[in-house]
Amino acid sequence: KSEQVPSAMGLGVFVDRDGSVSAAGGFLVQTLFSAEDRLIDQLIQNIQKIPFITEFLRQGKTPEEMVGEVFSGIPCHGLEKRGLRYQCTCSRRRVERALIALGREELERLAEEEEITDVTCEYCRSSYAFTMNEIDALLREIAPES
Structure with missing residues (x-):
């Protein structure tokens, strides 16, 4: 049985004039089945209004600032903050x-x-x-x- 989860993703890569990547980032938002329709509608409106992710990167915005714009007007809080690391799960x-x-x-x-x-x-x-x-x-x- 397929579970369709309403989702939105935004990705961006800021490439310098010399072709090197100076910044990359993005977001993935998936709604919970218990989410209220009005909150989902607000989330959709927010995502439609935000600039391209490359613009966030160009402006030097933090991940927290990006989340703030995606979830503007929606009650939310962070659970934890972890650094990214390169790790394969092969064994x-x-x-x-x-x-x-x-x-x-x-x-x-x-x-x-x-x-x-x-x-x-x-x-x-x-x-x-x-x-x-x-x-x-x-x-x-x-x-x-x-």
């Missing part, structure tokens, strides 16, 4: 699950043809190596085909 177990998802036939081929199966995360470039024995162990996790 050896996730890669194992991805290999299992390839199916029995492909895993059997890997176990027979490849001494070492290397998998590289496309996001963080971490590399995971699996021996033939480890691929065989993954095959044992797959239910036998009937």
